[in-house]
Every structure is written in C-alpha cells, then in structure tokens.
Amino acid sequence: MMSDPRRHLPLPYVAAALLLSALSTVACAGAGGPTTPAPRSGAGAANAPPPAPDLARLEALYRARADSALQRVSDADAHFMTGMIHHHAQALVMSAWAATHGANASVLTLTARITNAQKDEIAVMQRWLRERDRPVPEVDAGGKMAPDSGMQMPDMDMSDTQMPGMLSPQQLLDLSRARGVNYDRLFLTYMIQHHNGAVTMVHELFATDGAAQDDFVFKLASDIQVDQATEVARMQQMLDGLPSNHDR
Amino acid sequence: MSPNLPTPLRTFWANAARTCVRARPLGLTAALVALSSCGGSSAMPGGMSSIAPSMAMRPLSVEAPSPDPRVGLRAGLFDAEEAAWNLRVVSKTPPPEAFVGKTNSDLAFKGNYAIQGNYDGVQIWDITNPSAPTTVITHLCPASQSDVSVFGDLLFVSGEGMTGRLDCGAQGVQEAVSHDRLRGIRIFDISDIRSPRHITNVQTCRGSHTHTVLEDPNDQDNVYIYVSGSAPVRPAEELAGCSDASPNQDPNSALFRIEVIRVPIARPQDAAIVSSPRIFNDLVAPPTHGLAPDDIIAMDEAEAAGAFVAEFEGRRRILGDRTTRPLLNGIMTARGGTRVSAADSATLRASIPAMAESLMGGGGDGLGPTQCHDITVYPAIGRAGGACGGYGLLLDITNPIDPKRLSAVSDSNFAYWHSATFNNDGTKVLFTDEWGGGGGPKCRASDPPEWGANAIFTLDDQDMDFRSYYKLPAAQTSLENCVAHNGSLIPIPGRDIMVQSWYQGGVSIFDWTDANNPVEIAFHDRGPSDANRMGAGGTWSVYWYNGVLVSSEISRGLDIFELLPSDALSQNEIDAAKSVHFDHLNSQGQPQIVWPHTFALARAYVDQLERSRAVSSAWVTEVRAGLTAAEATSGSARQSALTGMASQIRGQAGQSGDAAKVRMLADALRGLAGS
Numbered sequence: 001m002m003s004d005p006r007r008h009l010p011l012p013y014v015a016a017a018l019l020l021s022a023l024s025t026v027a028c029a030g031a032g033g034p035t036t037p038a039p040r041s042g043a044g045a046a047n048a049p050p051p052a053p054d055l056a057r058l059e060a061l062y063r064a065r066a067d068s069a070l071q072r073v074s075d076a077d078a079h080f081m082t083g084m085i086h087h088h089a090q091a092l093v094m095s096a097w098a099a100t101h102g103a104n105a106s107v108l109t110l111t112a113r114i115t116n117a118q119k120d121e122i123a124v125m126q127r128w129l130r131e132r133d134r135p136v137p138e139v140d141a142g143g144k145m146a147p148d149s150g151m152q153m154p155d156m157d158m159s160d161t162q163m164p165g166m167l168s169p170q171q172l173l174d175l176s177r178a179r180g181v182n183y184d185r186l187f188l189t190y191m192i193q194h195h196n197g198a199v200t201m202v203h204e205l206f207a208t209d210g211a212a213q214d215d216f217v218f219k220l221a222s223d224i225q226v227d228q229a230t231e232v233a234r235m236q237q238m239l240d241g242l243p244s245n246h247d248r
Numbered sequence: 249m250s251p252n253l254p255t256p257l258r259t260f261w262a263n264a265a266r267t268c269v270r271a272r273p274l275g276l277t278a279a280l281v282a283l284s285s286c287g288g289s290s291a292m293p294g295g296m297s298s299i300a301p302s303m304a305m306r307p308l309s310v311e312a313p314s315p316d317p318r319v320g321l322r323a324g325l326f327d328a329e330e331a332a333w334n335l336r337v338v339s340k341t342p343p344p345e346a347f348v349g350k351t352n353s354d355l356a357f358k359g360n361y362a363i364q365g366n367y368d369g370v371q372i373w374d375i376t377n378p379s380a381p382t383t384v385i386t387h388l389c390p391a392s393q394s395d396v397s398v399f400g401d402l403l404f405v406s407g408e409g410m411t412g413r414l415d416c417g418a419q420g421v422q423e424a425v426s427h428d429r430l431r432g433i434r435i436f437d438i439s440d441i442r443s444p445r446h447i448t449n450v451q452t453c454r455g456s457h458t459h460t461v462l463e464d465p466n467d468q469d470n471v472y473i474y475v476s477g478s479a480p481v482r483p484a485e486e487l488a489g490c491s492d493a494s495p496n497q498d499p500n501s502a503l504f505r506i507e508v509i510r511v512p513i514a515r516p517q518d519a520a521i522v523s524s525p526r527i528f529n530d531l532v533a534p535p536t537h538g539l540a541p542d543d544i545i546a547m548d549e550a551e552a553a554g555a556f557v558a559e560f561e562g563r564r565r566i567l568g569d570r571t572t573r574p575l576l577n578g579i580m581t582a583r584g585g586t587r588v589s590a591a592d593s594a595t596l597r598a599s600i601p602a603m604a605e606s607l608m609g610g611g612g613d614g615l616g617p618t619q620c621h622d623i624t625v626y627p628a629i630g631r632a633g634g635a636c637g638g639y640g641l642l643l644d645i646t647n648p649i650d651p652k653r654l655s656a657v658s659d660s661n662f663a664y665w666h667s668a669t670f671n672n673d674g675t676k677v678l679f680t681d682e683w684g685g686g687g688g689p690k691c692r693a694s695d696p697p698e699w700g701a702n703a704i705f706t707l708d709d710q711d712m713d714f715r716s717y718y719k720l721p722a723a724q725t726s727l728e729n730c731v732a733h734n735g736s737l738i739p740i741p742g743r744d745i746m747v748q749s750w751y752q753g754g755v756s757i758f759d760w761t762d763a764n765n766p767v768e769i770a771f772h773d774r775g776p777s778d779a780n781r782m783g784a785g786g787t788w789s790v791y792w793y794n795g796v797l798v799s800s801e802i803s804r805g806l807d808i809f810e811l812l813p814s815d816a817l818s819q820n821e822i823d824a825a826k827s828v829h830f831d832h833l834n835s836q837g838q839p840q841i842v843w844p845h846t847f848a849l850a851r852a853y854v855d856q857l858e859r860s861r862a863v864s865s866a867w868v869t870e871v872r873a874g875l876t877a878a879e880a881t882s883g884s885a886r887q888s889a890l891t892g893m894a895s896q897i898r899g900q901a902g903q904s905g906d907a908a909k910v911r912m913l914a915d916a917l918r919g920l921a922g923s
Contacts (some may be wrong), residue, residue, distance in 0.1 A: 008603040058342050058348050061345065061348045062325060069349075106660060109661075113683075117663070120690075124687060124782070127782075139446075164276055206424065209422055209424050211410070211424065212409070213420040214412050215351065215367050218392060218411075220685075223701065227664055229617075229618065229637070230617065233616075233637065
C-alpha cells in the first residue's frame with residue numbers, strides 16, 4: 001500500500017547543495033556553548049547550590065538561536081514546504097465537496113478530519129516560509145490557491161500536475177460532478193492517489209542531499225508520511241466496503 | 249466530609265473488648281490484648297457497626313473550577329501565566345544553556361536522577377531535592393528525538409532524524425546517503441553518571457523514533473529493546489539490507505515489522521537485532537470499537553425523536569441533514585414530487601439498513617500498518633500494547649523475541665495510534681491518538697472531543713472492549729500545539745489514576761477507574777510560549793517517580809509537581825502513592841506497582857470506601873479510630889489488633905457496597921500486621 005518511494009528515479013526537484021557546515025545547533029549557540037569536538041560533556045556544578053538562572057538572558061539566547069535557525073534554509077526544504085502547501089490545498093478542494101455531494105457518514109468524518117489537519121499544516125508551512133523570507137503560497141478557506149502564489153522559484157515548475165499524486169484537471173472535474181456513492185468512490189480513489197503522492201514527496205525529500213537537516217522539517221515531513229500512509233490504509237478499507245459500481 | 253473524630257470508647261475496639269471479655273472499661277492496650285484472644289469475627293457478634301451503606305453509592309464526581317482557569321492564560325517563554333488545580337509547582341528549572349532553544353523530549357529515571365532526552369543530546373538532572381534540581385551533565389550528541397531508557401548501568405538513546413552522526417557531531421549529515429549517519433539506538437555506559445561512555449550503536453532501517461526496554465522476568469542475562477521507527481526506510485546503500493519494497497516482493501522488507509534488539513547485560517557491546525517480528529501479518533480491518541454508553545443513550549434518544557440512524561462499519565451513527573437531505577430529495581424526485589413527505593421519510597428509513605449493509609464489508613490487503621509508533625510492555629502480565637499506525641494491538645510478549653498479536657482495534661476517530669498504558673491490574677489499556685503528530689493545535693473548542701484523545705478499553709482475556717474517550721477538557725488556543733501525549737500511572741492504590749502530557753495543553757491528571765467515566769482531578773497549564781505564533785513548548789511527557797511528578801518541558805526545561813489533597817484524592821492516598829519506590833523507571837516498560845504495607849495504604853482504602861459511600865459512615869469512623877489506636881501501639885499488640893481487625897472486616901465485606909475494596913483493606917491490614 002505504500003507508494004513506491006522512487007528512490008532510484010531522477011529527483012524532480014533541484015536540490016541546491018547548501019553548505020550548512022558546522023553552523024547548526026551548538027556551534028551557533030553564542031556565548032557559553034561548548035565547541036569541542038563531539039561527543040562532549042559539560043559537567044555542571046552538581047553539588048553547589050544552583051545559581052538563580054538569569055531567565056532574561058536565557059530568553060535572549062532562545063530568541064537569538066531561533067533567529068539564527070531562520071538563516072539556515074535548504075532549498076530542498078523550502079521547495080518541499082512550498083509544494084506541499086499546493087498539495088494540501090487540493091485536498092481541501094476535494095474534501096470541501098463532501099458536504100454538498102452526498103458523501104456517506106464515514107466519508108464526511110474523514111473529510112472533516114482531512115480538512116482540519118491539512119488546514120493546520122498549511123498554516124504551519126506558510127509560517128515556516130514567511131519567517132524565512134521565502135515566497136508564501138496563499139490558500140483560501142476552500143483550498144483555492146491565489147494566482148501566481150509563490151511558485152516563481154527558478155527551476156521549480158510546480159504546476160499542479162508535476163507533483164506526485166495531484167489530480168489532473170479531468171479528475172477534478174469528474175469528482176466535482178460526482179454525487180452520493182459515486183462521489184465517495186471517486187473521492188477515496190483519488191485521495192488515496194493524492195496521499196500516496198504526498199508520501200512520495202516525503203521520500204523524495206529525504207533522498208535529497210542537504211534536506212531535512214532542520215528538525216522541524218524532518219518532523220513535519222515524517223508526520224505527513226505516517227499520517228497519510230495510515231489514512232491510505234483506512235481509505236482502502238472504506239473503498240473496499242463501498243457497493244459495487246452498478247449505479248454509475 | 250470527614251466525620252468528627254470519635255472518642256475511643258465509641259470505637260469498635262472498645263465494643264469488641266466488651267463483647268469478648270465482659271470486662272470493665274479497659275485501657276487501650278488491654279483492649280487490644282483482649283482482642284487478640286478473640287480470634288475471628290465470629291467471636292464478636294456485636295462488634296462493629298454495620299458496614300452496610302445507608303446511602304446509594306456514588307460515582308466519582310468532582311467540582312472542577314469554573315470558569316476553567318486554563319483558558320486565557322498570558323503567553324510567555326519563561327514567564328507565562330500558569331494555572332494549577334490540586335497540584336503544586338515544586339520547581340521550574342530552565343534548560344542548561346546548551347539546550348536552550350533545543351527540543352526536550354522524553355524522560356527516564358535511575359536512582360535520584362532524571363534523564364531527559366533532547367534533540368541535541370541528553371540532559372541528566374539530580375532530583376534528590378525536587379525543589380532544586382541540579383545539572384549533573386549535559387551530554388551533546390544530536391539526534392531527534394533522543395527517546396531515552398535505562399537499565400542497570402546502561403543508557404539507551406533513540407536516533408531517527410537525518411542529522412544524527414556516529415561521531416555525535418553537530419554539523420548534521422548533508423548527504424542523502426552517508427555512512428556517517430546514525431539512525432537507530434545508541435548505547436552508553438552510565439556507571440559513572442557524570443561521564444557517559446559510548447559503548448555501541450545498533451543501526452536500524454527506519455531509525456528509532458521511540459524504543460521500549462523489555463525486562464523479561466525469565467531472562468536475567470539479557471534485556472530487550474523493541475524499536476519503533478516511523479520515518480522512511482534508509483537506502484540499502486546507507487545501511488545494507490534495508491528495503492522498502494512490499495514484503496510480497498521482498499521478504500526482507502523493513503516495512504510491516506518491528507525490530508527486537510537483544511542486549512547481553514554482561515557484554516552490551518554485542519547488542520544486535522535478533523528478530524524482526526511481522527506482528528501485523530494478516531491484519532485485516534478489525535471491527536471498529538463500539539459506542540460509549542453515553543453515546544448509545546444519546547443515539548437511542550435521537551432515534552426516538554425521529555433521527556435517521558444507520559449502522560456503518562459495525563457502529564450506529566446518526567445521519568445528519570447533510571446526508572439525509574439529498575437522499576430524501578432523491579426519493580421525492582423519483583416519485584415526481586416537489587416536497588418531501590412523511591412517506592419519503594418512511595421510504596428512506598426502510599432503505600437505510602440495506603444501504604448500510606452495502607457499505608459494509610471487509611477489505612484491506614492484510615499487511616496492516618508498516619510500523620508502530622510506540623509499544624508499552626507490561627512484563628508482569630506478559631502483555632504489550634502496540635500503538636501502530638491505524639491500530640491498537642494487544643501483544644503476548646512472554647517470548648520477548650517473538651511477540652504475538654492477540655487482538656487489534658481500530659477507531660474511525662483515531663488518526664494515529666501513538667502510545668499505550670495499562671492499568672496496574674492489567675484489566676484495562678488506554679491508547680492515545682497523536683492526531684497531527686504533536687505539532688498541531690488540536691484542543692481548540694472547535695476540535696471534536698474524540699479526536700486527538702485517549703481511548704480507554706477493558707481487557708477481556710484477549711479482547712479489547714472500547715469504553716470511553718478522554719480528552720483534555722480545557723479549550724486551548726490556536727497558538728498552542730495540543731494533543732494526547734505521554735504519561736504514566738500514579739500509584740494510588742485501588743484506583744486507576746494517570747498523569748498525562750498534552751504539549752502546550754499542559755498536564756492533566758485523571759481517574760479512569762470507571763472505564764466508562766474518566767474524570768479529571770488535577771491539572772497544570774501555562775499560557776502559550778509565544779504570544780504571536782505557535783512557538784515550541786509544552787510538556788512532552790510527565791511521569792510519576794518516587795513521590796513527585798516530573799515533566800519534560802520542550803522549551804522550558806524540567807518541571808516538578810506535587811499532588812495536593814482534594815475531595816477527589818486524600819492525603820492518605822497521596823501518602824500511599826509516595827510509599828512506592830522504584831530504583832529506575834522507563835514508562836514504556838511498565839513496572840507493576842506493589843504497595844508496601846503502611847497505615848497510609850489502609851487509610852487510603854477507607855477514604856475511598858467513604859468517598860464512594862460503599863460503607864456506612866459509622867463504620868468508617870470506627871475503622872479510622874481503630875487504625876489510630878493500632879498505630880499508637882507496637883509489637884505484638886499492634887500485630888494482634890491489626891489481625892483481628894482484618895478478619896472482622898473481611899467478614900463484613902459482603903454487606904458493603906464494594907466487597908472487593910473492603911477485602912483489599914482487610915489484606916492491607918493483614919499485611920501491615922505481618923510487616
């Protein structure tokens with residue numbers, strides 16, 4: 001059920017090798033951070049009474065590190081975030097029709113959760129890009145993308161059909177016209193395709209040099225992968241349980 | 249709530265003494281000695297007051313603070329506004345400088361040390377004085393998520409992220425395929441806790457998101473580690489033998505299996521994977537669990553009021569207007585009508601079972617989920633709870649290297665099964681749903697209470713029966729990531745009480761003794777870590793360890809709390825919990841709690857019997873006085889008093905509203921007499 005990770009296929013994205021070198025984590029920590037080669041241990045004053053921590057100074061350090069993390073952006077990560085916003089947006093469009101297209105109760109539950117989850121993730125990915133001064137694709141509540149929304153990055157053709165799993169215009173049209181159990185069947189079929197595409201995008205990210213060195217990106221991408229693979233299994237069961245195709 | 253203290257002459261001791269020896273009023277010691285000659289309760293027909301309750305039993309109900317003080321707390325990193333109910337903040341210790349701004353993760357405990365994982369390494373705290381934890385060591389060795397466990401002198405640390413390096417360097421690993429990368433388990437010797445010594449690594453195909461240490465009661469020579477990894481499989485070029493093909497195409501696929509590492513205690517450097525059990529094989533869609541009792545009542549009422557109800561996937565559901573309106577319109581159109589009539593409704597109602605039937609069915613390819621997120625082992629009962637993708641599994645782990653699946657549950661409300669906790673009796677299991685992976689704000693007022701929640705099951709031999717959901721009851725803002733996360737039992741005897749982290753939703757303590765009716769009894773919460781954006785922060789895990797609640801705060805360091813007595817939890821119950829001592833703790837390697845025989849234990853049971861009104865108040869008064877009297881003596885006098893009391897109470901159990909609890913009290917007294 002897992003999609004082919006296409007590890008051996010040419011990568012669709014150009015990954016600009018970003019030399020992060022020793023910039024990450026501790027070395028950029030500012031004053032006080034240990035800098036000796038790892039593994040390192042810094043014993044604290046275990047037996048002395050702990051000095052009252054200077055919380056204002058720690059908070060300043062926290063902010064400085066957060067700012068410094070914003071400077072270390074791999075193009076592969078930024079490209080993934082940008083593409084995944086588009087990818088998620090189409091899931092919102094597909095799900096929004098459930099309420100008006102006679103979806104059954106379990107598909108309604110599923111679409112409600114997909115909508116909730118992917119809206120939140122879109123917001124998180126937009127913020128990640130915004131804070132790094134990258135173009136931010138804008139998505140309205142129904143999943144429609146603003147025109148020319150953050151897709152002008154050089155060497156990155158992100159027209160919808162270029163991303164794995166995205167529905168073709170014809171598939172979208174078919175889904176928009178389907179009602180009742182036909183909608184359920186098409187929705188599940190297409191959302192399995194769509195989710196598997198997202199899983200493939202995660203595999204492609206991880207197969208890219210310089211990618212997912214940012215803990216946040218690693219976690220988001222991993223979570224998308226497991227959530228959507230889990231949901232694919234659930235949708236496959238729902239699909240298998242639908243009545244046969246007699247009423248089309 | 250407590251009755252007035254009685255005079256000693258009104259105690260059952262005095263009564264018993266009169267009955268047995270027909271003596272003049274006796275001094276206390278004489279009464280106790282006299283009692284010891286009485287033997288069993290049959291010798292004291294007029295002994296104690298009737299145990300039979302005079303009022304109906306009552307379920308646990310707590311008056312929660314209203315309005316909920318967790319709503320509207322001011323944001324701040326180290327100075328956020330806080331709300332606490334029935335617990336006290338003992339200490340709040342910020343992270344060491346090296347870990348400021350770096351994600352804290354899970355906790356393990358050894359002796360007086362709390363070992364806190366961090367995406368950049370491991371932090372060890374000395375918590376001998378819980379009000380002032382001190383740094384023992386800040387060990388830098390980046391790898392998310394640094395899930396930590398201990399056994400003896402060994403420390404195990406999970407690595408999953410792409411940045412983990414064999415040399416613990418902080419520069420990350422830029423290449424997608426690299427032999428510098430560590431994804432798996434690192435093993436350290438911490439016999440000198442100030443100087444962890446790296447022993448070896450066990451690399452795994454999916455890395456280690458979490459791991460679980462299994463201490464097999466039948467194997468003193470080895471300890472086992474169940475590895476769960478949820479990230480994609482590594483390329484074979486990086487780690488030989490790794491494949492993410494379907495198992496149908498490649499029997500060695502790293503998907504659809506877990507890894508079991510065996511660590512020889514005498515030679516931990518020889519730790520290696522010994523099996524990769526395919527515990528998901530032939531896992532087809534299990535029946536989704538049933539409705540909660542309250543839901544069934546609501547469903548019956550709705551149906552009686554005219555709602556359309558259908559059964560999908562083994563579960564009754566109310567069909568909303570959005571579902572029924574198009575169906576009704578279709579029926580109306582089919583007969584050429586223009587307005588939906590009562591006859592149309594009847595037609596729909598009659599056709600719903602057939603429609604639902606046609607929607608039912610099995611399916612799936614039998615492969616099940618590709619991995620588990622976490623596995624909690626409970627060696628004392630030979631079981632494990634696996635939280636695995638879309639399923640909760642019950643495993644037989646009596647053979648550690650060959651765990652067997654006993655049963656599985658799924659739930660249409662659960663997005664991602666995250667972790668499991670058994671109750672101490674092994675009669676229930678609680679699973680969490682980490683909907684959204686922990687990064688999303690899933691506790692808003694608009695998020696359904698059964699999404700991102702706990703699901704509580706009772707265990708019936710090998711089956712798991714759904715009882716209820718529990719979700720943090722306080723709505724959080726969209727600035728706070730919040731979903732069910734890690735926790736542990738609090739060793740309150742005779743009850744199932746758990747403390748749990750909800751990320752920026754804070755700490756929630758709840759009673760799930762009644763599996764149908766979990767009730768929150770205490771909490772702690774902070775405002776968002778950032779007033780303007782969803783910042784990092786919140787509690788990753790919180791565990792009870794040797795009398796205190798220790799919480800790993802993702803950004804704010806280490807918090808330690810202490811329980812305060814309330815209507816829902818007495819000081820005696822807290823004291824009994826504090827009497828339990830562990831020499832180490834890995835929460836996912838769940839230890840069986842055994843309570844030492846203490847007066848607090850006996851009093852805790854009495855408090856519980858009083859709270860539930862399972863016994864008469866006169867009986868409570870007498871037993872308390874008896875305990876006071878017995879505690880004032882020592883040696884054989886105390887032993888005799890307690891033994892006599894135990895047998896008399898045991899004889900009364902059947903007349904109480906809670907015979908099992910009364911017998912637990914009797915056992916506690918007998919144990920106290922023998923200790």
